[in-house]
Amino acid sequence: xxxxxxxxxxxxxxxxxxxxxxxxxxxxxxxxxxxxxxxxxxxxxxxxxxxxxxxxxxxxxxxxxxxxxxxxxxxxxxxxxxxxxxxxxxxxxxxxxxxxxxxxxxxxxxxxxxxxxxxxxxxxxxxxxxxxxxxxxxxxxxxxxxxxxxxxxxxxxxxxxxxx
Amino acid sequence: xxxxxxxxxxxxxxxxxxxxxxxxxxxxxxxxxxxxxxxxxxxxxxxxxxxxxxxxxxxxxxxxxxxxxxxxxxxxxxxxxxxxxxxxxxxxxxxxxxxxxxxxxxxxxxxxxxxxxxxxxxxxxxxxxxxxxxxxxxxxxxxxxxxxxxxxxxxxxxxxxxxxxxxxxxxxxxxxxxxxxxxxxxxxxxxxxxxxxxxxxxxxxxxxxxxxxxxxxxxxxxxx
Numbered sequence: 001x002x003x004x005x006x007x008x009x010x011x012x013x014x015x016x017x018x019x020x021x022x023x024x025x026x027x028x029x030x031x032x033x034x035x036x037x038x039x040x041x042x043x044x045x046x047x048x049x050x051x052x053x054x055x056x057x058x059x060x061x062x063x064x065x066x067x068x069x070x071x072x073x074x075x076x077x078x079x080x081x082x083x084x085x086x087x088x089x090x091x092x093x094x095x096x097x098x099x100x101x102x103x104x105x106x107x108x109x110x111x112x113x114x115x116x117x118x119x120x121x122x123x124x125x126x127x128x129x130x131x132x133x134x135x136x137x138x139x140x141x142x143x144x145x146x147x148x149x150x151x152x153x154x155x156x157x158x159x160x161x162x163x164x
Numbered sequence: 165x166x167x168x169x170x171x172x173x174x175x176x177x178x179x180x181x182x183x184x185x186x187x188x189x190x191x192x193x194x195x196x197x198x199x200x201x202x203x204x205x206x207x208x209x210x211x212x213x214x215x216x217x218x219x220x221x222x223x224x225x226x227x228x229x230x231x232x233x234x235x236x237x238x239x240x241x242x243x244x245x246x247x248x249x250x251x252x253x254x255x256x257x258x259x260x261x262x263x264x265x266x267x268x269x270x271x272x273x274x275x276x277x278x279x280x281x282x283x284x285x286x287x288x289x290x291x292x293x294x295x296x297x298x299x300x301x302x303x304x305x306x307x308x309x310x311x312x313x314x315x316x317x318x319x320x321x322x323x324x325x326x327x328x329x330x331x332x333x334x335x336x337x338x339x340x341x342x343x344x345x346x347x348x349x350x351x352x353x354x355x356x357x358x359x360x361x362x363x364x365x366x367x368x369x370x371x372x373x374x375x376x377x378x379x380x381x382x383x384x385x386x387x388x
Contacts, residue, residue, distance in 0.1 A: 014171035039259030040223075040239065041167055041176045053207040055225045059239065060209065063220060066255040151388035154231055158384045161229045161236070162377045 009043060013134055020126050021046040028119035030107035031090075035127075036061045037101050047106075065094065065102050082120070084113060093117065095124050098131045166261045166387055174235045177383050178259055179376075182284050183266035184276035185217070185245030188305040191366040192266060193224045193240055196376060199369065200226055218244040220252050228380055238380055245280065254287045262299035262383040263288075264375055265359075266366075267322055269304050269312035274321060281322050296326045299382035302361040303375045308368075315363065325356035333357070341378075 021033040025047050032047030034054070040062035042054050050057075064083070072080045083094040093105045093116050103124060107116055166177045181189040190210070197208045204227045211220035222242040227235055243253040265284065267277045288295050302323050306312060328334055328348060334355040337348040341360060348357045360378055364371025 008168040008170060010170040014169075037167065037259075039167075039178055041178075043167075043169070044171075055206040055239075056209045056223065059223045059225075059241075063211075063255070066258065067220070067252070070251055070255070151231070151384070154388050155385065157231050158381055158388075161231060161384075162381050 009134070013130070014044060016130055017044050017127065018046050020123055020130070024105070024119055024123040028105070028107070028116045029111035030105045030116055030119075032106045034058070034061075034104040034106075035097075035101055036104060038062055038065065038099075043101065061094065061102055061104055065096070082117070084117075086113070093120060095120050097124055097127045098135070100135065101127070101131055103127065166383070168234070173233060174237055175231070175384075175387070176237050176239065177261040177380075177387075178239045178241065179262040179264065179379055179383065180256055180260045181240065181242040181264045181266055182253075182257075182280065183245055184268055184273060184280040185247075187245055187266045187268040187273070187277075187280075188364075188366040189242040189245065189266045190216075190218055190222050192264070192303075192305075192364075192372050192375070193222050193242055195366060195369040195372045196226060196240065197224055199373070204228075217246065218242055219249070220244065221256050231384070236380075236384065238376075238383075240376075247279070247283075250283065250287070253283075254290065257287055257291060257293075260288075260293070260298070261386070262379045263295065263301075264379050265300070265302045265322070267302060267304050267318060269306045269318065270309055271311050271313045274313060274318075277318075277322055296357070299379055299386050300359045301375060301379045301382070302359050303364050303371065304361060305364045305366050305371075307363045307370075308365045315361075319358070319361065323358050323361060325351075325358040328355040328357045341374075 017035060021044065025033055032045060034045040035043040036058040037043055040059035042058040045054060068080050068083055079096065081096045085092045090106060090108050091113065093113065095103045097103055103120065105116055105120060166175065168175050181192055183189055193208065197205060206225035209223040213219050224240045226238050226240060228238055229236060241256050243256045265281060285295055304315060304318050336346060339345040339347045339360065341362065347360060348355065362371050362375045364375060366372055
């Protein structure tokens with residue numbers, strides 16, 4: 001194995017993901033929902049426009065989850081499947097999806113952590129099914145893997161990008 | 165774990181700067197941050213102690229350009245170099261696409277360099293990654309210091325090469341960065357491959373972009 005498995009997200013995956021997140025926001029009255037993968041990359045965000053740097057936020061979210069995973073192991077738990085950070089006005093609730101992705105919900109005093117937790121549970125179930133199908137998706141035998149065809153023969157372009 | 169996002173037309177890759185404490189990993193990122201146009205880079209995040217020693221990581225996202233209509237974004241991370249931060253160091257390696265080993269050229273730091281390189285192999289192996297098959301470059305930093313060890317000594321200790329088992333890769337490959345040197349060559353009958361190396365003075369920025377460009381290129385080629 002040369003590194004972690006790579007995977008891709010296409011438009012229909014993205015559409016289904018954002019549908020689930022929008023439903024969650026509507027039912028929980030939360031402000032925004034973000035999806036971040038375990039390596040710290042932002043996959044999707046819905047709801048209020050973000051007032052912070054989403055890339056930095058995503059990398060810190062992944063680090064937060066990874067650090068807490070290790071803390072869980074130290075006290076004899078396999079994982080902490082969800083985390084809650086409470087602020088004076090703004091709070092966040094984080095939940096694991098299929099051990100690969102993290103759902104982050106930002107909310108304020110227009111809702112309660114109880115309601116958010118309840119609605120997140122349903123969304124986690126829906127997204128887990130969706131992501132597991134995405135990770136297990138093998139390229140169809142009659143259509144070459146999209147990823148391979150994307151960068152295949154791109155060596156010249158890569159060289160050009162770096163001015164060689 | 166590189167990710168191609170067809171919805172936002174982005175290719176995201178993760179590059180980790182590894183190496184012993186006080187070797188210049190954070191300084192590499194700071195130089196990149198100071199020289200890249202603000203619209204091509206994001207916020208630099210540093211989780212450091214009060215004395216500016218990296219506690220968890222530094223993070224800097226950089227856009228390198230567009231390939232086939234996809235924005236290529238590299239997420240640069242450093243790890244804490246101090247030995248006792250191994251638990252957090254290992255976490256940063258998760259999903260890595262390319263590694264830069266920043267060695268401290270000072271003779272006194274040779275042992276710390278060797279220990280850190282071994283630690284890199286071990287931590288990657290725990291994730292099931294093989295460094296010899298991962299885009300990887302070595303940077304010899306602090307070349308301006310009077311007590312910097314000669315490059316051949318550093319190469320021998322830190323980048324002695326690994327045996328090339330695959331028959332189709334057993335052919336001589338010159339090192340384009342250093343005239344007269346080879347990346348793949350036959351030594352005493354065995355084919356040996358070394359990681360590309362760069363000399364740097366991260367404080368002044370010398371060699372910083374050469375290193376980044378090379379590892380980024382290796383990562384993109386590994387995807388094709």
